[in-house]
Amino acid sequence: MLNFFLYFVAVIYFVLFSYPTIAEDKESIIKYEVGKPYKIKGKWYYPNNNFNYREIGIASINLQKNDRKTKNGEIFSNKEILAKHKTLALPTIVRVTNLVNGYSINVRINDRGPRNNFRIIELSKRAAKYLKIKDRGLVEVKVVEDLTLQQQSLVNTKHNNVNLEEDIALGKEIVETENLLDNNDLESKKKDKVVSKDSKTKKKLKINLKKTRVSPYYLRVNITKFKNFNDAADLKKKLKPIYDKILISLGLLNGQKYYKVTTVPIKTLDEAEKILHVIQKKGFNNAKLFIERKKR
Numbered sequence: 045m046l047n048f049f050l051y052f053v054a055v056i057y058f059v060l061f062s063y064p065t066i067a068e069d070k071e072s073i074i075k076y077e078v079g080k081p082y083k084i085k086g087k088w089y090y091p092n093n094n095f096n097y098r099e100i101g102i103a104s105i106n107l108q109k110n111d112r113k114t115k116n117g118e119i120f121s122n123k124e125i126l127a128k129h130k131t132l133a134l135p136t137i138v139r140v141t142n143l144v145n146g147y148s149i150n151v152r153i154n155d156r157g158p159r160n161n162f163r164i165i166e167l168s169k170r171a172a173k174y175l176k177i178k179d180r181g182l183v184e185v186k187v188v189e190d191l192t193l194q195q196q197s198l199v200n201t202k203h204n205n206v207n208l209e210e211d212i213a214l215g216k217e218i219v220e221t222e223n224l225l226d227n228n229d230l231e232s233k234k235k236d237k238v239v240s241k242d243s244k245t246k247k248k249l250k251i252n253l254k255k256t257r258v259s260p261y262y263l264r265v266n267i268t269k270f271k272n273f274n275d276a277a278d279l280k281k282k283l284k285p286i287y288d289k290i291l292i293s294l295g296l297l298n299g300q301k302y303y304k305v306t307t308v309p310i311k312t313l314d315e316a317e318k319i320l321h322v323i324q325k326k327g328f329n330n331a332k333l334f335i336e337r338k339k340r
Contacts, residue, residue, distance in 0.1 A: 093132075097185070100185075103182075104180050120154060122170060125150075137153070145255070147175045148255075149254075151167070164185060265334070270305070289308040
């Protein structure tokens with residue numbers, strides 16, 4: 045009877061004291077996460093650790109009000125400089141550049157998204173504020189390999205031991221330079237000074253905020269490519285009822301010729317997004333935006 049009583053007390057002690065501790069430890073661990081393939085609205089995505097990743101596309105802004113736990117045990121918050129990506133490993137540090145105004149910053153990817161096949165990245169509100177993106181914007185996303193490796197070396201560590209925001213630091217300090225996009229997009233020196241002052245107060249973030257020259261551009265939609273010209277020509281005919289401004293151009297990859305099917309240059313992001321949407325709806329899920337710099 046005494047043995048049964050002692051056993052009963054031990055079980056109660058374990059439930060009351062040990063379990064919460066285990067649960068608490070489980071909640072506080074940051075993990076390195078690549079993840080399994082998954083599907084969004086009929087399109088498959090394959091997560092990977094790609095240090096050569098570089099893509100141009102449309103960024104959206106996260107609108108959630110509450111913080112939420114991510115796939116790798118971190119917290120996604122709109123108050124931090126974070127972003128969601130469909131395939132990059134968690135965490136990954138990327139350089140995001142606003143191709144309209146030249147602003148660029150380092151951003152930490154720590155969750156999956158966006159849940160939209162026409163967007164390549166979903167920025168936190170704070171990250172979007174630095175890039176001066178109000179709704180959506182045309183951006184270039186490029187993995188910063190050395191910062192990413194250092195970030196991934198911090199995984200399997202308790203939250204309390206890692207300052208996620210300051211760890212982005214490892215880049216240069218914030219630099220303020222003049223935006224030379226064109227006369228219509230230049231901001232006044234007064235506003236530049238305000239940005240510079242704000243940047244100094246945020247120096248500990250070390251997100252490497254920069255504002256640099258960006259060239260005027262056109263957009264194209266890259267639809268697909270073929271080894272055979274006749275196949276490319278057939279596709280152009282099939283697309284004519286949907287969008288008749290299609291080009292076929294000759295390219296070279298690893299010594300092999302191929303024929304690329306694209307749209308003609310498109311002037312605005314709104315128009316390019318509409319055309320991309322129509323083409324992807326017709327089954328060309330891999331169609332992407334491509335930026336083409338104007339010749340001066």
